[in-house]
Amino acid sequence: MNLVQTDLSEQALVTAIRANMCGFFHYLGLSFPDSHFTNKKFTRWRVPIPHPWFNGILSAKPPEEQDEAFIKESIEFFRSQQVGIFTWWMEPSLGCSSWVSVLARHGFGISNDTPGMAVDLQALNKPEHSIQGLEIRQIEDEESVRKWGYVFTRGYGMPTEWEPSIHNIALKLGWEFPVRNYLGYWNGEPVATCSLFIGAGVAGIYNVSTLPKARGKGIGAALTLRPLLDAREMGYRIGILQSSPMGFNIYQKLGFRHLCQIEYFQLVLT
16 A cells, blocks of 8 residues: 555645556556666657547656757657647646647647545545445456446547447456456346546545446446545545546536646647
């Protein structure tokens, strides 16, 4: 277990939201070592799925003149990999402001449309009623990973041709800590996914998805709650996530507070 964070001040929680996410990006990149690059200033990851959050750069320090070469090289790298759009992130200690003008010269735009949320795991709100026919299982074998990839792809409305790559990503991330994947079965059929990532001393929730036919029944909330309860049993105090518009109200009902907007840059390659 990494050092458990217990500081519930707003600033500490905002830092934890961003630090856990950055830790997840590091772990994601290391799972694909052939396309992973890192030094004291930058981490770059390339995952074989054309989604911007799966392809990006994480900066640990303010820009310097010599960084122009790395920016240009990275743009050409992603272009050569036929990545249509990639993202540029900052470590929690580094704000976006120092990088705005530098990246703007290369065509990057800035986004802050993703809410960052956190919850005290000792103050979670449990749903009043259980969901009949729902069973939540922890992924522990390749067949479960295949089902998880199927549900994740369709739950997020991704092209079905992405499914083999998503399956491969889930296999590489594995089912041992710091990642733990969950699959929800409703009346025996897999219909929902969620992932837990332990990093920066907190429990991060990722990859929450539900098939359209199973929405509106509280299944997404149940899939979010289960790993948080598991993390609490392991001694963790704080849960964090980055919310989609669809999930925002669900997370608030569980006790999550909206504390920040996640800022990052993105570049569309032509």
